[in-house]
Amino acid sequence: MAKRIFQIGLLIVLPIVLMLSTLTPSATAFTEEQRLLSEVWRIVDRAYVDDTFNHQNWWLVRQKALQQPLTDREQTYTAIQKMLATLDDPFTRFMRPDQYRSLQTNTSGELLGVGLQITQDGPSGELRVIAPIEGSPAEQAGIKPRDRILKINGVPTSTLSLDEAAERMRGPIGSPVTLTVAQENEDLTKARDVQIVRNRITLNPVYAELRPQPDGKPIGYIRLSQFNANAALEVANAIKRMEAENVDAYILDLRSNPGGLLQAGIEVARLWLDEGTIVYTVNRNGIQDSFVANGQALTQDPLIVLVNQGTASASEILAGALQDNGRAKLVGERTFGKGLIQSLFNLADGSGLAVTIAKYETPSHHDINRLGISPDVVVSLEPPITREQIATDADQQYQVAIELLSQDSVLAAGAS
Template identity: 40%
Template structure:
């Protein structure tokens, strides 16, 4: 028997032994509180194999993975213990099926933009006019349970899929806000998420247009182009692109948007686990939106928002105003597993158009304009008396036009 096969058999025996020993104890003494511990051994081995071969952070120690599984009794506990990566997570079959059935921008849900922060599902912003906003949820709220299901080790995709559901169905969220923990009861509604909900000429004398992008989906590029072309027809000569509190979305949507502005340069680089960098070059040779641009950013601007803002900044096409972005420079792939569940694995990192690694660092604005958390929330909800970041953007464009 060769060495590799021997190691695999030892791993199986070790995990089986732990499962038998702890599994019987779990059932007899801890009951429902420990439901879901010591999952299907085949799935555990499948996850270990994928993480070992595909994970961006190399090398991954198999023994650390096994120890993590022994210690926690769950796949996500294993991944949390062995990897310094909050984005590589296991998703159960029900959550995976629910996520795959949600392919459009129209769904039943609560209307929250969320991200993983400090390894917790965290509200980035409630979508205006939705149950999440009316329930009083705000930036920074930690969602610690969804219908009594603990979100510890939960993937973002799984959390989102659990919050979505049929229109008019009920949902309970357990929220931690600073030291306070409370429950919120919500009735799901039909959510129609527009990527570009607001665009207008906000300063007629200078022809300054304003476009807000709230997320990056399959609808974003078409909506953005329609908005920009409409504003050009109205005499737009300068643009404010608002990416504040935009948690991101699909990589393809980000590339499509960046491609509208960047010519003859990479839009970003993807880096694999071997350190090999692959550029994604712009496709267009002519920038039809060649005008002074200001991009508004803040700590809620993540992922796809950072790809776009980074590409514009690195190529000298825009002035970034606001505060440092979230700092997510990793790309995940989704792998369906044999038991119907799935694994999201961080397979690549990305660098901005200029080759900057922004992961856990973020993008620094060219002009810093700080606002308080309360001001930021009021600006997002349209309740603020003033918007210092927008005002600074207008000032910059006036001086350039």
């Protein structure tokens, strides 16, 4: 009976598809603009994590898009953005050539602007801060993780895409930009205007220092601010240098680290883990892949990881891997909760496409998207500390980490 029902349904759907195909040109008759739009549609069709495409007929979305007048590149870009918007996924997005080049620079070394990692909430479209880049103009102006950006130079961010908002915050060195900002749960009447002067932002992801302790056993403090192409090498160099100085334990600070390259997060995890799963990835067919440690950990010394609400994406992959494998304890606040993986695709005209291709799960199969990771020891920072107070006596999360490392149980866990 089920087979008969399927066959009847097919007979109903097929004439509709054939009829719709006559409404648009054949592939051989496509203009250059239509080919670019079709290229984007085809990539999403093959790679997107949700095979329901946000519960819509993705083929019909293409047909409607191709029926629009696409007489120049700007119209095509707009049509592509509207087509992708139907997915209701801020992380699957189109980037014009200049935006795409800027993103590639961001993961490889340097950029110009205010220094904010931002996201757009799906249901509300609200623009939120994941984290300011350490030492950036935005951080110096007091912008915090989870702050809401309501306007950019007076333009409501609710009218902008994620890339449009980012583009408006970029600009020449020395030029000002005014952000209207409200805290996460703050009444909009308390929103404030913050003027920020754009600057060159050097993306040096690692700060490392040996911290002597009263008992004579030094602790290695490593702060990792972003997972760019240099992150794993810089962390490895820091660990090797500290091991040579007979460090006794480590604190890895991932607070306000918004993530970056997935592979960089995996490689950093391998520096701490000899064995075990680092992360599972799950595609739209439910097929799981996994990344595992390769037996090349650089140290077995005890480890505490500091996390907060700005710890996101690749940072959560690393934190989850170390927590679930019993390699480290997490101290701080619940993490941001970005459990989706994007892949970048080059398009024919130099523009780019970021597509959510999978979600990830921690080694214990926790799906953290929109949920985050709960630390083993919850410590909030109230009142918030300044950048200069990080990892000092004023930093309560750091102080708790020091105390935990002095306990025999933590030392034994790290050495096992």
